[in-house]
Amino acid sequence: MRTIAWLLLLASSGAGAAEDAVRLADGPGREAVEANCAICHSLDYIQMNSPFLDRTGWEASVTKMIKAMGAPIRAEDVPAIVEYLNKHYGK
């Protein structure tokens, strides 16, 4: 079932504020990562899945998010996102 009522619940639960404390590493590509990935999930997903994926692994994750999960990531943003993830959260 699709609904947007959850936005209110999340806001009242405090999870929204708590996830704001998640800080990704500084570096080129961080803004693109935050703008795209945080639409659907908190950024601790990235930290949690580190540091064991190589560039191919991160590329596969980004591709899965686009193809399977419908993430609206522009094709021209993908290289910078993969580069950032591999550099700061790769193995």
Place this chain on the structure above:
Amino acid sequence: MTTRRAFLASTSGLALAGFGAPGGAVARSLGPDALPAGALGASELAALPGKVPLIKKTWRPPNFETPIASLREAFTPNDAFFVRYHIAGVPGVDARAWRLEVGGDALDRPQTFTLAQLRSEFEPVEIAAVCQCSGNRRGLFDPHVPGVQWGYGAMGNARWKGARLREVLARAGVTRGAVEIVVDGADGAVLEATPDFVKSIPAWKAMDENTLLAYEMNGEPLPHWNGFPVRLVVPGWTATYWMKHLTSIRASSTPFEGFWMAKAYRIPKGVFPTVDRFLSQEAEASTPITEMVVNSLILAPGDADRFRAGQTVEMSGIAWDAGAGIVSVDISVDGGRSWRAAELGPDLGRFAWRQWRHLIPSLRTGTHTFVARATNRQGMSQTQALVANPAGYHHNVLHRVTVQAG
């Protein structure tokens, strides 16, 4: 015969037996060292509304793990039970406004039920059952695989009470043409393009007398984060099928082809001792995960605990399977070279976990590795070496803890 009270009193005293550094105990509660460093770094103890502090894996969607200390009770308290969502739209559900739609092309009388109807018009049935995430212990995979990096606590044991799914389906006139029963909950994705979390189970499993539409957990209404007001309970099967915030049940004459069946929660064929086949969803190389594998966990002592030489140490833990029932738990205090039978706690039901304990009268100076190994009524046991699979499911490698005495 040990009574449950005596068994618990004894095992709870055990927690005090070790005298490891208090600081170390806190750090360990966030997970074993084998977890990815990033996963340990991102973890913290945090409380969702209505919950005690649990191990936060991710904030949104919320994924929270139960610390080992909260797995020591026979039934996991509702406020300590793990939380797992796939997509971030988690609505609050008003029980009075809640409706369950029962339909599909393989039943004759589609209809809608209120919560009051579900409670009053069907026989209430209560079953004790382990609810365990398919990916429990994924974080211990070596090499690591992506996904929620769970430690040991994406599981719990509870008494689930509700109506039998088969009676609800019968009321709606389910036909012999039903191949799968498709279930959906109130949670939803942020984007229209994201596959909604929808699952199916084979019709034969839906008609099993143990498959419930549960409205109570441990004698209380379900906590919001565990599926209020009604969730599907599929005893023996991994929690991916236990749809939370249930809103729709469809009897279907064809296999459901959604992402969460066709692409996710699948295991390679032929590598696990699967008994329950899900034929309508089988593909050439993979098949849906179905029932839990035999497993056990050492709850005490903790890894790296320190003891005095000569001290009596009591080990305790839990063992579970998919419902055949645990018949024995063997303990090794020498890293797996020799084994002795542990004492089993009371039988809480074949789908529940079985508590166990084992007394080590006098621990010699040195380093000791304790191992636990469970066996079920079918003679199935655990694996010595990890069975690799891409999504990180069915981790039932023998659990080991290493302690020091001296």
